[in-house]
Amino acid sequence: MSYLFDKFLSSHTKERLERIILVLAIVSFLIHLLLIYFVQIGFLSVGSEVALFKNPIAAIYTPFSFILIYEVYLLVFYMPRSVTTYVSKQYEIITLIVIRRLFKDFSDLELTRDWLEIKGDLQFTYDIVLAILIFFIIFLFKKNILKQSLTEKDKNLSKLNFEYFINLKKLIAVTLVPVIVIIASYSLIGWISEIAWSDNLNLGSFVKINNIFFEEFFTILIIVDVLLLLISFFYTNSFHKVIRNSGFIISTILLRLSFSTDGLLNNILILSSIVFGLLILLIHNKYESIEVNEE
Template sequence: MLKINRLYDILSSASVKHKAEQWTVYFSFFLFFGHLILIFLRNSFPDNILLSGLNPNYLAALYTPFSIILVYEVYLLILALPLSFSESIRKQYEIISLIIIRRVFKDISNFESFDQIAEQKEAILQIATDLGSGLLLFLLVGVFYHVSLKRKGLAAISDKEITKFITLKKQVSLFLVVVFTSLTFYAAYEFSTAAYRLIFYEVPFSLDLNVIFFVEFYTVMIFADVFIFIASFMFSQTYARLFRNAGFVSSTVILRISLSADPIYGGWIAAVALLTGILSQLIYVYLSKLEQKQTDG
């Protein structure tokens, strides 16, 4: 147990997270400018076979650093898991909102000019949908955070039980680090293979960059959340807490569904997931205060 705690403490230390943040920024800049250079070469030498499959729109380069930052946010999500269930869920909400907003860059980059976008109603509708749902998710994340602050000061489980529960969640967190690393390399392999086939064999690029890596990760998160939900029975058997945790798990399932849904509906389905989490947290705070008053009385 001590080794597990020590390993988690190292990964979650301020110095390690600071270095990870720095490398994320450096890598994002490197890929951003590298992508811009490739687009420039593609537009300068349109007959070049190796670059012919590349998107000629410079706005496509915005998608690349955004994706790297999203992967870093997943790393922070994993480290937040032992802190509290609410903090972990809030991180999941933040990531899904960033994924939806990222789609706007992808939508715009599919066209060679802004005039071309204006001529197609479906494109305008998709961009407006992604932008509108993304902003709504941004607002709902703030509401969830505000509601979560109200649970401070409520009666909690004993210090001994908290220590055991945190140790258990650290084990889950370290397991997710392994899964996270594996999925990152697998996603890089999928992308490289698809790009190689496009360049050398002219096989159409069919990989959906909007959901690569994240679909698999959110699937794993469902099982991780369910495991923590079941484990919480050992440390807290209050109705309010158990129902709230069940609501959080349901919210994670809905988030996973939003990633596989039609892009026109994905953002709004994710909003339903956030509303589920907000209501679960709000009801938990209300019932916990009633139980506390009854105990004090």
């Protein structure tokens, strides 16, 4: 297991993957721009409502997709290292999904006086406000992540038990790597097949593009979070840590539910998830300070 962990989730692997993702992002951006040009000169045919090929601004959507892949890797990378950093990566992923959605919708805006009456423009406004709010809330979340020594983490958790717990989390993280690759490949192949069997690049092939892979991914995260919570009962009985970890699961479930909705409800679920996670963390930190003062 140690060999696989070093192979897939070491700092060296992270740095190498970062360089690969950067190259892929640049190349994909240029390819997307070329496809938009082909559409504009009539070499390719797409549905009239497909926003991804209307404007060069929409090409930014593609490199952002590769950045999201790297963020998914970072989430798995930090899972054995820090619970709160792992959760913050979930929030960063959903923020990037919202930002990516904005780039896709930029080219489909209708700049008229009836801005608030046009569904697409109104959703764009919601997403702009949401992106600012959740970016600030994530800042507050990270600001309140406590840096603690082993003895401060849990008075009832011995060094040996702590190492066992970390090794179990490493095992789960290593197992997640091929699972994520399989899910991502399946989602991509399924989407490409849907396009390939269409007469042209119609709207139906793109309507759920923001949800590709991430619906399944967040479902897997819920299962993993519950598993980690159950395992943690063997190593700690601290009430506030159990509530914190349970709260983070609820937060992940709210994020998963957001993929099943659209419009304002989607924004509300995303915002409520991250606010809930921040409140759980703040209350947990108050419990930690009480325990320190009682020493």
